[in-house]
Structure formats: C-alpha cells, structure tokens
Amino acid sequence: MRPTEPSAAEAQAAIAEEFSFFGDWSERYQYLIDLGRKLPDFPDALKTEEHRLHGCQSMVWIVARGDARELDFDAVSDSSIVSGLIYLALRVYSGRSAEEILATTPDYIADIGLAKHLSPTRSNGLAALLQFIQDTARRHAPA
Structure with a gap:
C-alpha cells in the first residue's frame, strides 16, 4: 500500500484528526470497516501459510x-x-524507510482510544501485525 501522507508522523496525526470527528465507538468501528474496504486487492495466490500472520x-x-x-x-x-x-x-x-519505521511508535492507537476498545484477540493480532512490520524493518535496516 502506498502512503497518503509524506511521513509516518503526519499519517498518525491525520488518523487522530479523522477519528476525532466521531462521537462514539459504534461510529468509529463503522469507519474502521469502511477503511478496511480501501485496502488494495490482495492476490489469492499469496493467501498461503507462508504469508499468514500468526497471533491473530x-x-x-x-x-x-x-x-x-x-x-x-x-x-x-x-x-x-x-x-x-x-x-x-x-x-x-x-x-x-526502515529507519523511519523503526523510529515510529504507533501512537495513533492510544491517540484514538483504540487500545481500550479492542478485544484481547484483536489487540494480540494488532500487536502481531506491528511486530511483523518492525521485524521486517530491522532486517532491512543498515547495520
């Protein structure tokens, strides 16, 4: 997926601003669902065990x-x-860049109140996703 904002920090700020427009969590969940529909197509050929994220x-x-x-x-x-x-x-x-990824704490999770409104299994899955991203950046970062 291509970024819409020039930096990770600006993306986090934009996310916090967007979520501030919603008064309650039912609206925020609906917005999350709508955002999920914007993900680019993912080829069925890549839906293999090799690419499966465990922990979700x-x-x-x-x-x-x-x-x-x-x-x-x-x-x-x-x-x-x-x-x-x-x-x-x-x-x-x-x-x-790997450097920017490693330097960016996922503050948007707390900023929009997400941590308090996710089930334990979804929280674990989100942690696994973020860990995958960080581990990938670590493997690619200059020594």
Missing part, C-alpha cells in the same frame, strides 16, 4: 517488499474490523 484470531496474510530505503506492505484479513486495523497500520508504515 482472524485470518491475516501479509507480504513485504523493498529495501532499507522503502518498505512496502500489502495485507488483507477475512475480518472487516481487522482489515480496518491493517489499513491504519499500513497507512502509517508502508512506503517508509
């Missing part, structure tokens, strides 16, 4: 490509809300 209750597949200058991530889930969580994470981290 839902089925999630993720692939990374690129190098230290720019890492791109594509992912999809069989769950609407999880797809929205993926969209937010990729909006912050995909298309960034």
Whole structure:
C-alpha cells in the first residue's frame, strides 16, 4: 500500500484528526470497516501459510517488499474490523524507510482510544501485525 501522507508522523496525526470527528465507538468501528474496504486487492495466490500472520484470531496474510530505503506492505484479513486495523497500520508504515519505521511508535492507537476498545484477540493480532512490520524493518535496516 502506498502512503497518503509524506511521513509516518503526519499519517498518525491525520488518523487522530479523522477519528476525532466521531462521537462514539459504534461510529468509529463503522469507519474502521469502511477503511478496511480501501485496502488494495490482495492476490489469492499469496493467501498461503507462508504469508499468514500468526497471533491473530482472524485470518491475516501479509507480504513485504523493498529495501532499507522503502518498505512496502500489502495485507488483507477475512475480518472487516481487522482489515480496518491493517489499513491504519499500513497507512502509517508502508512506503517508509526502515529507519523511519523503526523510529515510529504507533501512537495513533492510544491517540484514538483504540487500545481500550479492542478485544484481547484483536489487540494480540494488532500487536502481531506491528511486530511483523518492525521485524521486517530491522532486517532491512543498515547495520
């Protein structure tokens, strides 16, 4: 997925601003579902065990490509809300350098109150997704 903002920090600020427009969590969940529908198509051929993200209750597949200058991530889930969580994470981290990814704490999660409103299994899945992104960046970062 290609970034829409020039930096991870700006992406996090935009996410916080967008979520501030919603008064309650039913509206925020609906927005998450809508965001998940914006994920680029993910080829069925990549929905394999090799690309499956473990630690999620839902089925999630993720692939990374690129190098230290720019890492791109594509992912999809069989769950609407999880797809929205993926969209937010990729909006912050995909298309960034390994250095920027490693330097960016996922503050948007706390900023929009997400941590308090996710089930334990979704929280674990989000943590697994963020860990995959960080581990990929670590492997590609200059020594």
